[in-house]
Amino acid sequence: MKLPAHIALPGRRRPTPGSDRTPVYAMVGNPNCGKTTLFNALTGLRQKVGNYPGVTVEKKIGVTYSQHGRPIQIIDLPGAYSLAARSPDEAVLRDVLLGRRADTPQPDRIICVVDAANLERNLYLVHQILDLGRPVIIALNMMDMAAAAGMKVDAAELEGELGVPVIACEAVHGRGLVELKLALSRLELPLARHRWDVPVPIAPAVAEIQASLADNDARTPLIARAEALLLLTDFDTVRVAGSKPLSARTHELLSQWRQRWVQEGTDWSAVLIRSRYDAINLLCKDVIRRPRETGPSRSDRIDAVLCHSVWGWAFFAVIMGALFYSIFSLAESPMNFIDEHVAAFGAWVKGAMAPGDLRDLLTDGVISGVGGIVIFLPQILILFFFVGLLESTGYMARAAFIMDRPMSRVGLNGRSFIPLLGAYACAIPAIMATRTIENARDRLVTILVAPLMSCSARLPVYLLMIATLLPGDVVPATTKAGIMLTMYALGTGGVFFFAWLFQRTLFPAAPQHMIMELPPYQPPRFKEILRHMVERGWMFLKNAGTIILGISIVLWFLTTYPKHPDPHATPTAQIAQSFAGQAGHLIEPVIKPLGFDWRIGIGLITSFAAREVFVSSMGVIFGVEGANDDTTPLRDALRGAHWPDGAALFTPLVCIVLMVFYVFAMQCMSTVAVVKRETNSWRWPLFQLAYMTGTAWLVCLVLYQAGRALGY
Amino acid sequence: MPASPIPLSPLCQLPAGSTGRVCELTGDDSFCQRVREMGFGEAALVTKISGSSTSLCLVNGTRIALNHRAAMSILVEQLPASAH
Numbered sequence: 001m002k003l004p005a006h007i008a009l010p011g012r013r014r015p016t017p018g019s020d021r022t023p024v025y026a027m028v029g030n031p032n033c034g035k036t037t038l039f040n041a042l043t044g045l046r047q048k049v050g051n052y053p054g055v056t057v058e059k060k061i062g063v064t065y066s067q068h069g070r071p072i073q074i075i076d077l078p079g080a081y082s083l084a085a086r087s088p089d090e091a092v093l094r095d096v097l098l099g100r101r102a103d104t105p106q107p108d109r110i111i112c113v114v115d116a117a118n119l120e121r122n123l124y125l126v127h128q129i130l131d132l133g134r135p136v137i138i139a140l141n142m143m144d145m146a147a148a149a150g151m152k153v154d155a156a157e158l159e160g161e162l163g164v165p166v167i168a169c170e171a172v173h174g175r176g177l178v179e180l181k182l183a184l185s186r187l188e189l190p191l192a193r194h195r196w197d198v199p200v201p202i203a204p205a206v207a208e209i210q211a212s213l214a215d216n217d218a219r220t221p222l223i224a225r226a227e228a229l230l231l232l233t234d235f236d237t238v239r240v241a242g243s244k245p246l247s248a249r250t251h252e253l254l255s256q257w258r259q260r261w262v263q264e265g266t267d268w269s270a271v272l273i274r275s276r277y278d279a280i281n282l283l284c285k286d287v288i289r290r291p292r293e294t295g296p297s298r299s300d301r302i303d304a305v306l307c308h309s310v311w312g313w314a315f316f317a318v319i320m321g322a323l324f325y326s327i328f329s330l331a332e333s334p335m336n337f338i339d340e341h342v343a344a345f346g347a348w349v350k351g352a353m354a355p356g357d358l359r360d361l362l363t364d365g366v367i368s369g370v371g372g373i374v375i376f377l378p379q380i381l382i383l384f385f386f387v388g389l390l391e392s393t394g395y396m397a398r399a400a401f402i403m404d405r406p407m408s409r410v411g412l413n414g415r416s417f418i419p420l421l422g423a424y425a426c427a428i429p430a431i432m433a434t435r436t437i438e439n440a441r442d443r444l445v446t447i448l449v450a451p452l453m454s455c456s457a458r459l460p461v462y463l464l465m466i467a468t469l470l471p472g473d474v475v476p477a478t479t480k481a482g483i484m485l486t487m488y489a490l491g492t493g494g495v496f497f498f499a500w501l502f503q504r505t506l507f508p509a510a511p512q513h514m515i516m517e518l519p520p521y522q523p524p525r526f527k528e529i530l531r532h533m534v535e536r537g538w539m540f541l542k543n544a545g546t547i548i549l550g551i552s553i554v555l556w557f558l559t560t561y562p563k564h565p566d567p568h569a570t571p572t573a574q575i576a577q578s579f580a581g582q583a584g585h586l587i588e589p590v591i592k593p594l595g596f597d598w599r600i601g602i603g604l605i606t607s608f609a610a611r612e613v614f615v616s617s618m619g620v621i622f623g624v625e626g627a628n629d630d631t632t633p634l635r636d637a638l639r640g641a642h643w644p645d646g647a648a649l650f651t652p653l654v655c656i657v658l659m660v661f662y663v664f665a666m667q668c669m670s671t672v673a674v675v676k677r678e679t680n681s682w683r684w685p686l687f688q689l690a691y692m693t694g695t696a697w698l699v700c701l702v703l704y705q706a707g708r709a710l711g712y
Numbered sequence: 713m714p715a716s717p718i719p720l721s722p723l724c725q726l727p728a729g730s731t732g733r734v735c736e737l738t739g740d741d742s743f744c745q746r747v748r749e750m751g752f753g754e755a756a757l758v759t760k761i762s763g764s765s766t767s768l769c770l771v772n773g774t775r776i777a778l779n780h781r782a783a784m785s786i787l788v789e790q791l792p793a794s795a796h
Contacts (some may be wrong), residue, residue, distance in 0.1 A: 082749040086742065118774050121751040149773065233745065269741065273748040303761060303775065307768050401777045404766040413779050414766065513743045514779035515750065518768070 022063075024073045024105055025137075025184065028093055028129065029113035030122050031079030032519050034141045036060075038113055038171035039076040042181070046535070049528060050391035052418065053079060053517055054436035057089040059096060059104065066185035075107060078435075081121070083128045083230050088443075089435040097132060098227055099219075109135045109189060111180075116146035116153045116168070117520075119288055123280045124273075127196065130162075131229060133222030135189035138166040139180055144173070145520065150291030158287045163193035172525070196279040198229065202268050205232060205257045209250060216247035232257060233269040299520040303398070312402045319395075323386045324481040324488070327459075331378040332477070338378075339633060342371035361556055365620055369552025372619035372634050373544045373612055376460040377537060383456050384536045387425045388529035394519045396421060401518065410496050411503030413514035416446040420495060423453035424488075425536075427671045431678055441507045445499055447678060448688055451671050452494040454487060454663060456540075457611040461662045462487055464615050467635040469655040483659075491663045498691070548616045551606055555580060555620045559602075575599070575621065594661065594700040595654040595708075597643060604667070611667045653707040657700045664696035721790065724767050724783035726760045732788030733757055739785035747786065752776065758788060 029035045031053030040047055043062030048055055060076040077096055078089035085091040092101075099106035110129055114122035130136060138158070146153050159166035165183045169176025183189075198206050206228045213224035231246075231254055261268055296304075305311050346367040353359040390396045399421055404414030415437055423430035430450045437443040454462075466480050503509075558580035564573055575581050576598075583605060584598030591601050599621050607614035615634070622637035641649040666672070666689045675685040726732050734756045737744040747753060751772050759770040767783040769776050778786070 081746070084745060084749070086746055118772065120772060121774065124749060124751070267741075267744075269745050270748060270753070273745065273753060277751070277753070299775065300761060300770070303768060307762055309763070397777075401766060401768065404777070404779050408765075408779060414777065511779075511781055513739055513782040513785065514777070515743075515747060515752075515782050516777045517750075518775040518777055520775075 022071045022073050023109060024075065024107045025109050025111050026075045026077055026096060026107035027111045027113060028077050028097070028125065029079060029141075030081055030115060030118075030125060031517065033079065033113050033115040033122060034171045035079060035113045036076055038111075038139060038141060038169070038180075039074060041171055041174060041177055042184075043074060046531060047076065048532065050396065052391060052394065052396040052519060054089065054418065054433060055391075057092075057432055057435040059092055064181065064184070067182060068185065070185070072184055074111070075104065080125060082125060083226075084233055086438040087436055094230070097129065098223060098230075107134070109137065111137050111139055111184075113139045113141050113171075116140050116143045117149050117151065119146075119153060120277070120280050120284055123283065124276060127276050127280060128226070128230070130164075130192045131222070131226040133191065133226070136164045136192060137180070137183050137189065138162070138164060139171075139176070140166055140168045141171050143168050143175075144170050149297065152289040154287050154289075158283075161193075161283050161287065163190055165189065196276065199268075199271050199275050201266075202232070202272065209253050209257070212247070212250045212253050216249045229272070233272055297520070299394075302521050303518070306395070306398050307401055312398070316399060316402055319386075319390070320488075321481075321485070323383070324485045325477060326386070327379045327382050327481070327484065329477040329481075331382055334378040335375055338371075338375045342367065342375065343633065346371065357560070360560065361553065365552050365556030366549065368619035368622075368634070369555070369616035370544050370549050372464075372615045373460060373548050374541065376463060376612070376615075377540060379459055379463065380456050380540050381533050381537050383459065384425060384533045385529060387422070388532050389524050390421070392522070392524045392529055394521045397516065397518045400516065404514065406496065407499075408511055410500035411509075411511060412442055412445060412499050413512060415514050415516055416442060416499075419446055420450055420453055423450045423455060426455050426457070427451040427453070427668065428674050431671070431674050434678070439512045441509055442512055444679065444684065445502050445507060447675055448502060448684065448691075449495045449498045451666060451668065451688070451692065452491050452498065452664065454491040455611075455668075456536075457668065458487075458662050460612045460615045461607075462659055464618070464635060464638070465655040465659045468638045468650050469652050487659050487663055490660065494664060494695070543610065543612075544616075547609060548613055551609060551613050552616050552620050555602070555606060555617055558583075559621055580621070590697075593705070594697065595651070595657050595704045597649055599641070599649075600658065604661075604665075607667050608669055610670070611662060614662070614667075651712070653704060653712040657704045657707070660703055661696045661700045664692055664699060666692035719789070720787040722784045723758065723760070723769065723778065723786040723788050724764060724780055726758075726767075726788055726790060728760050728762050730790055730793070731757055731759045732790045734786055735789050736787040737785060738787060739782070743782065743785060747782075750774075750776070752786070757791075758786075 027035050027039055032055075036047050036049045036056050039045065039060065039062060040049065042064040045060070045062045047060050056076060056078045058078065062074050062076065064072050064074060066072055075096065077093040080090040080093045082090075083094045083097070085094045095101045096104050097107065097110070110132070112126045112129055114126060126136070126138065140153065140155050140158070143153065153168075155166045155168040167176050167180045167183055169180055171177075206225065209228035209231060210221070210224040213219040213227055214221055217224075219227060231250075306315055346363050349367065350359065350363050353362070390399065396418060400414040400417040403417040407413055407417055416434070418436070419430040419433040422433055427450050430453070431447050434443045434446045434450070437446060462484055466483055469483070470480060559575050559578045561578060564577055566573075576585070580602045581598065584601040587601045587605070588598040591604065596604070602621060603614040603617040606617045618638065619634050622634065622641065638650045643649055672685045672689060675688060676682055679685070720735050723732070734752065734754055737747055737754070739747070751774075752758070756771055761768040761770055761775065765780050767778045769778065
């Protein structure tokens with residue numbers, strides 16, 4: 001009978017260093033094995049989870065409490081198949097575990113989360129981690145998925161074989177969490193019985209580099225051995241900011257051994273991997289019992305349709321069509337409700353207060369500006385609901401699979417499509433998600449084109465222009481959805497065009513390999529989706545209550561002062577000579593060829609803070625103009641706006657051109673900042689700003705002038 | 713009599729629904745290492761689910777998508793249906 005790990009021999013136990021210090025656990029595992037779900041369940045945090053690989057791209061730190069109430073720090077690390085990092089997110093895992101990150105303490109203990117339904121492959125990473133010689137707890141997650149596949153995974157047997165605590169759990173359902181917390185609470189943990197020896201012919205190289213790492217790079221003996229094994233087989237040394245460089249002596253030794261193996265023509269990397277898998281297969285012999293006969297699984301049957309060369313595309317088109325139709329049809333009633341209440345509130349404030357600057361500030365600045373944005377909340381929530389559905393069910397990875405072929409035509413591959421699809425919601429997390437892309441060139445191209453995907457901040461601008469373009473409620477939702485879909489298609493088309501252009505001109509190279517795991521389909525986790533919707537909705541409202549409120553107040557001031565010398569001057573004359581009016585007039589010569597006047601120009605300037613600010617700016621500017629009237633819906637105010645010669649300002653052509661401008665222009669300073677951070681240089685964000693805004697101006701010029709020539 | 717060489721074909725040419733054994737990896741070192749680490753190395757059994765340009769395969773119970781270049785780099789020996 002095998003003894004459970006908790007009564008292992010005293011000599012193999014490893015106490016937590018510094019018993020009065022908060023122990024630090026690293027949570028590691030393959031992509032999409034449920035690490036973040038487990039992390040959230042343990043720490044009570046709400047980090048984003050999804051049913052596709054690569055949701056977590058940076059370390060996240062949380063705290064849980066032991067059974068005695070002691071705090072335990074947990075670092076959730078991005079998923080990786082191996083410690084031999086291939087992409088920046090995998091490098092984070094490797095560098096934290098090896099203590100190479102100057103900004104992160106080296107973890108005392110490691111929680112290896114493994115997918116029970118795919119145990120052998122998950123144990124490959126565990127096998128490498130056991131080399132580190134640190135106390136390990138294995139969380140055997142997704143036991144329900146293994147059972148559904150007809151597999152029996154014996155946690156006790158695995159614990160007996162490895163000699164470390166193995167806790168069977170289902171993080172999604174909260175099962176096994178108590179047992180896991182008990183294991184985390186233990187003051188002492190046994191070290192693994194690690195049945196694996198370095199293949200004999202490679203052993204001298206490992207010993208030599210291990211000694212150099214210990215002597216010249218201040219590594220402990222076990223870390224030095226693990227790192228030596230890694231360095232000998234890690235061909236691509238992806239580094240992240242903060243990693244400590246290796247010493248010159250270690251570099252020299254590495255180069256010597258690699259050259260020697262190249263000359264001998266021996267692939268020691270393959271030998272090492274095979275050796276590890278042989279050990280894992282031996283280990284799993286009595287741990288896993290598989291069903292004798294397996295037919296196609298539920299996911300296989302669904303994939304036969306959704307990944308089909310014809311039906312797959314048809315389903316993809318239906319999903320996207322349903323998304324845009326829902327944005328209009330389902331959001332109409334709540335939008336009308338908000339619209340009516342904002343207008344009524346504005347009218348009440350106007351009636352309740354004495355005329356003056358304070359009343360105008362509240363009605364024309366605050367209520368017009370913020371109210372104009374809040375109205376779009378229902379549509380933002382619908383967009384995030386759909387994105388959540390795609391992420392939660394596992395369809396996101398299938399969309400990447402379907403899109404691989406068109407992406408390959410422009411030199412990218414399907415892996416780039418997951419960040420791009422995420423950019424429909426917001427470009428900032430999408431740009432961070434490019435860290436999962438292994439090839440640096442593909443990653444940079446994806447970063448450069450991602451902001452062309454129409455994000456949720458463009459939605460208010462599109463909706464306002466469509467409402468101005470198609471007056472009244474008699475126009476069917478399908479027509480409005482069609483225009484919206486065209487704008488999204490234009491942005492997506494821009495992504496393909498510029499990716500193709502950059503691959504041909506800036507970064508010419510052969511197409512890269514793409515290999516990606518597709519997760520099993522899962523029923524949508526509505527609780528997670530709703531929580532994500534609420535978080536994003538709250539963020540949107542918080543933006544409206546802070547940035548947009550601030551900009552609205554400043555803009556109201558800039559449109560109100562200096563006062564016109566004539567107290568009876570028209571509102572238009574007043575705004576024309578205000579600070580904002582002067583700035584608008586300054587850029588009018590540049591934007592007039594696009595059909596935009598100085599008032600739209602003010603909106604273009606202010607919306608560099610965030611695209612949706614354009615709507616609040618229009619609310620303030622046209623609210624000021626109509627200061628003597630009751631608060632009217634913004635779309636009606638825009639429809640009534642005119643050029644000095646009496647011609648309508650927001651003609652259908654100008655509405656379309658303005659939408660197209662927002663499709664292409666880089667009107668988001670947060671994106672500029674995140675691109676600077678991710679590329680570690682100002683060169684690329686400035687290039688991006690120039691090419692996107694330049695394209696927007698040029699396309700709008702051609703469109704407007706051609707439209708005018710055709711009589712529109 | 714010497715044994716006749718096993719006919720190998722790229723993974724992308726393996727018909728949908730059939731199973732093959734991985735015999736050779738021909739991509740660059742980095743790609744080969746990642747494929748092997750994912751349990752897709754020499755001797756692994758792979759079942760093609762669908763696709764010709766982008767391939768969808770089943771390896772050790774996991775669905776793996778490979779683009780055309782990756783699938784061209786994995787040479788397999790097709791197994792007869794009775795040997796699955």
